[in-house]
Amino acid sequence: MNKKFACCNLNYEIEPGFFIGAMYVSYVFIVAELVNAGILAFMIFGEEEQWAIIATTISPVILLFTFNYRYARTLLLHILSPIKYDESAGRNC
DSSP: OSBBBBTTOOBBBSSSSTEEEHHHHHHEEEEEHHHHHHHHHHHHHTTTTTHHHHHHHHHHHHHHHHEEEEEEHHHHHHHHHOOOGGGGGGGGO
């Protein structure tokens, strides 16, 4: 994610450490992925295949960790940001 928007030079980081909260949002995403993948793996493999359950549960987290943090920052900007949409600012691009 860029530090400033190229068109209107808007600074994304509203205050120092604003996106540290994105780590917590990303943690929520990871927990949701772990729970869903764990339940699905348990339903597919049953109780006998513990290593398959562990591998199937951990794989989505490893594959999606960059997307999780990026979407967590985006979600944090949309929910907690004092920045409001200005339709006229995009016309200069």
